[in-house]
Amino acid sequence: MNDTLDAIDRKILEALVINARISIAELSKKVGLSKTPVSLRIKRMEDIGLITGYRAILSPLKLGLQHVTYVEVRVSDTRQKALEAFNAAVRLIPEVEECYMIAGGFDYQIKLRSRDMAHYRQVMAEKISALPYLSSTASYVAMEAVVEDSPGSF
CATH class of the missing domain: 3.30.70.920 (Lrp/AsnC effector binding domain/regulation of amino acid metabolism (RAM) domain)
Structure with missing residues (x-):
């Protein structure tokens, strides 16, 4: 799996892990590609099962689960x-x-x-x-x- 990831894929993943709600436009600026190639890379990583979903991360402390x-x-x-x-x-x-x-x-x-x-x-x-x-x-x-x-x- 790691053989199929290049430096740009890794930058995309790093940005998505930090903020999965980042816009494609902002992500494109971060990695130095236009929106279409970034969208295609994300789609490919979803299709191969590397990106398995997106979710809200809740604060256990704010929920009283300390x-x-x-x-x-x-x-x-x-x-x-x-x-x-x-x-x-x-x-x-x-x-x-x-x-x-x-x-x-x-x-x-x-x-x-x-x-x-x-x-x-x-x-x-x-x-x-x-x-x-x-x-x-x-x-x-x-x-x-x-x-x-x-x-x-x-």
């Missing part, structure tokens, strides 16, 4: 059907911001956002604990966000 907890999860069954059931169930929990299957000492890592410790305890007791094939959990409360929502490099 409590972040990372939860290590161990499951009792790692056969495909069990993993699919776990994956489907965890996707239905709105407080789960991220969930990754992990190769290591546990099976999943969940990033959970809640209003406060009481809300976190409620989510753990009523939602996380009810996940299928859950064997055990270990929780780690974040004290401060040092890097968050970094767009990466292109």
